[in-house]
Amino acid sequence: MSRLQFEALGMIMVLCLLVYNLAQHQLRLALAIAQDTIPNQLGKPTNSPTLRWVFQCFMAVHLVYF
Numbered sequence: 001m002s003r004l005q006f007e008a009l010g011m012i013m014v015l016c017l018l019v020y021n022l023a024q025h026q027l028r029l030a031l032a033i034a035q036d037t038i039p040n041q042l043g044k045p046t047n048s049p050t051l052r053w054v055f056q057c058f059m060a061v062h063l064v065y066f
Helices: 003-034 051-057
Strands: none
């Protein structure tokens, strides 16, 4: 792998982490504004979930009809 490819891959990784962090921040902000919680892995209510946990909650959804 050349140095340029390595730097490009690093930049893509940084951008992905930035988008992930922004989405997690927006999720937590929305929960705070709504004064709501969601259950964590142990079933206890939390207002600061990780985005990974929320994505795992939606893994069972395969098809949604409107």
